[in-house]
Amino acid sequence: MPITTAKTSPRQRLLDAANELFYAEGIHSVGIDRVIAQAGVAKASLYSTFGSKEGLVCAYLDGRHEIMIGRLRAAVEQVDDPVEKMLAVLDGQAAHFARPEFRGCAFVAAAAEAPAEGEIAEATARYRNEVRSLFAQLATEAGIANPEQLADQLRLIYDGGSLAANLDHNPAIAASARAAARILIDAAPRVAAS
Amino acid sequence: MPITTAKTSPRQRLLDAANELFYAEGIHSVGIDRVIAQAGVAKASLYSTFGSKEGLVCAYLDGRHEIMIGRLRAAVEQVDDPVEKMLAVLDGQAAHFARPEFRGCAFVAAAAEAPAEGEIAEATARYRNEVRSLFAQLATEAGIANPEQLADQLRLIYDGGSLAANLDHNPAIAASARAAARILIDAAPRVAAS
DNA sequence: CCAGGACTAGACAGACCTGTCTGTTCAATG
DNA sequence: CATTGAACAGACAGGTCTGTCTAGTCCTGG
Numbered sequence: 001m002p003i004t005t006a007k008t009s010p011r012q013r014l015l016d017a018a019n020e021l022f023y024a025e026g027i028h029s030v031g032i033d034r035v036i037a038q039a040g041v042a043k044a045s046l047y048s049t050f051g052s053k054e055g056l057v058c059a060y061l062d063g064r065h066e067i068m069i070g071r072l073r074a075a076v077e078q079v080d081d082p083v084e085k086m087l088a089v090l091d092g093q094a095a096h097f098a099r100p101e102f103r104g105c106a107f108v109a110a111a112a113e114a115p116a117e118g119e120i121a122e123a124t125a126r127y128r129n130e131v132r133s134l135f136a137q138l139a140t141e142a143g144i145a146n147p148e149q150l151a152d153q154l155r156l157i158y159d160g161g162s163l164a165a166n167l168d169h170n171p172a173i174a175a176s177a178r179a180a181a182r183i184l185i186d187a188a189p190r191v192a193a194s
Numbered sequence: 195m196p197i198t199t200a201k202t203s204p205r206q207r208l209l210d211a212a213n214e215l216f217y218a219e220g221i222h223s224v225g226i227d228r229v230i231a232q233a234g235v236a237k238a239s240l241y242s243t244f245g246s247k248e249g250l251v252c253a254y255l256d257g258r259h260e261i262m263i264g265r266l267r268a269a270v271e272q273v274d275d276p277v278e279k280m281l282a283v284l285d286g287q288a289a290h291f292a293r294p295e296f297r298g299c300a301f302v303a304a305a306a307e308a309p310a311e312g313e314i315a316e317a318t319a320r321y322r323n324e325v326r327s328l329f330a331q332l333a334t335e336a337g338i339a340n341p342e343q344l345a346d347q348l349r350l351i352y353d354g355g356s357l358a359a360n361l362d363h364n365p366a367i368a369a370s371a372r373a374a375a376r377i378l379i380d381a382a383p384r385v386a387a388s
Numbered sequence: 389c390c391a392g393g394a395c396t397a398g399a400c401a402g403a404c405c406t407g408t409c410t411g412t413t414c415a416a417t418g
Numbered sequence: 419c420a421t422t423g424a425a426c427a428g429a430c431a432g433g434t435c436t437g438t439c440t441a442g443t444c445c446t447g448g
Binding site (some may be wrong): 026028029071103105109112113116124128141149152153155156160161168176177183184187 | 219222223298302307310318319343344346351355358361362367373374377381
């Protein structure tokens with residue numbers, strides 16, 4: 001059994017190529033042929049591994065899901081104060097804006113290109129729910145009386161920030177987003193103090 | 195000279211068909227043939243009128259631009275208080291969410307499908323700038339000390355709301371958006387009172 | 389050594405796309 | 419009436435796409 005494959009596996013090379021090409025240029029604009037060329041893999045390998053282009057797209061989205069949520073959680077864990085943890089989510093996002101390859105939210109882009117119902121829409125919904133749950137959990141830990149509502153509002157800012165950073169080529173929007181989030185958090189009622 | 199054409203002009207029928215099909219299903223998913231079939235127009239008419247598919251897409255976006263901005267301005271003019279005017283923009287947007295044909299922001303969808311630079315991206319940028327300018331103008335009239343920053347923040351909410359209403363199938367997000375906007379407006383410093 | 393599975397290379401089918409081009413119809417105008 | 423221009427209908431070219439299939443290669447376990 002191969003403990004280390006010399007090169008990375010075809011599966012991984014396909015995912016890497018998909019991540020790079022689909023994210024940079026869009027799913028519709030990038031054909032299968034370009035993905036396999038970039039991955040250095042035969043077309044049959046793609047279809048035996050992922051079944052279809054949509055299967056590859058879903059795997060690409062699932063990969064980004066794990067990476068993005070991981071980054072957000074890592075940013076959260078770097079601070080202790082519960083309020084700062086909520087803001088740290090936005091800081092993790094802001095670091096994402098600053099990357100040169102940033103091209104907006106992969107899930108928003110994928111959902112815009114895919115039919116309204118289907119596996120891609122479901123992958124998008126999973127990601128969006130997880131971001132919202134993260135905000136809600138942190139709001140609960142911070143003693144917010146209505147954590148679900150604050151989570152909705154913080155995710156408005158999260159989503160709007162991603163859109164503006166991309167479409168307006170303005171990563172500095174993160175500062176306004178953070179300031180707005182702090183105002184909303186400060187204004188949110190707390191549970192009755194003990 | 196025809197004062198009234200019996201049917202609407204081919205140009206208008208094409209725009210109507212484009213508006214319906216591109217918005218409902220996406221630009222890439224709808225081919226020229228379906229547009230002309232729905233419009234009841236010959237292909238040559240499309241190409242002599244708009245030059246290319248991209249030309250038709252731009253005209254479709256420009257049409258939505260005028261309609262959307264018009265709706266927002268109409269909502270603004272229904273109230274007098276400067277603070278309420280800012281909130282009225284979101285109310286105009288919320289009415290848009292409630293329409294059965296609502297499928298998210300046409301400009302966000304178009305930008306996601308189009309290359310990052312080009313006429314479609316420019317049409318998107320024009321729309322986004324106009325929304326932002328509207329918020330900034332109203333903030334100025336309301337005596338906000340830093341209207342540009344508040345406009346950025348309100349547009350975060352505007353954009354995030356559109357995304358959530360569409361991707362989460364949750365038009366009720368408008369209530370959270372309005373509440374958040376009010377908090378941000380109330381918290382924004384005013385110019386020194388006379 | 390050999391058998392079997394994984395992978396590669398690339399042709400191919402069938403569908404769809406945009407954009408062009410050729411004719412035809414029809415109404416308005418000179 | 420004759421002409422002209424707009425619009426129609428639809429074939430066509432040239433390209434791209436997904437997904438399938440054939441055939442060959444390589445590596446590993448037995």
